[in-house]
Amino acid sequence: MPLSVAEREAFLAEPHIGGLAVEAGDGRAPLAVPVWYDYSPGGDIRFLTDGDSVKARLIAKAGRFSLLVQRVSPTYRYVSVEGPVVRTDPTTLDDLTRISARYLPPDAVSGYVQGSDLHVLVTFRMRPERWLSADLGALG
DSSP, X not given: OOOOHHHHHHHHHSOOOEEEEXXXXXXXXXXXXXXXXXXXXXXXXXXXXXXXXXXXXXXXXXXXXXXXXXXXXSSOEEEEEEEEEEEEEEOOHHHHHHHXXXXXXXXXXXXXXXXXXXXXXXXXXXXXXXXXXXXXOOOX
């Protein structure tokens, strides 16, 4: 059963690992990789990566990407969203700290952030345009 707008946005705002997909071109399947991301209901999706990475180059070329998040324990639920990149900026300390804090224990965030090279990171912002979602009920 599809999720309501409020349900899908709340689910996407939870700290799931996202499966990012972007067109690879040249007869290749889309590139699909896991990412940490940040989202607040009604806002843009943000994630950061090395600016010289394959995914960064492909996203810059395609101008859009999709993101899938899921929960595999009962009840199985997913949200898939796609849209255009609306902004690409050098990653700030605030960006890195905010996204890291969603996924790491509080006592690990500072060390992770200090060990990261901000100079090579870029932050992409995607505006969700198309959504797919479902809660498939209890499994088993």
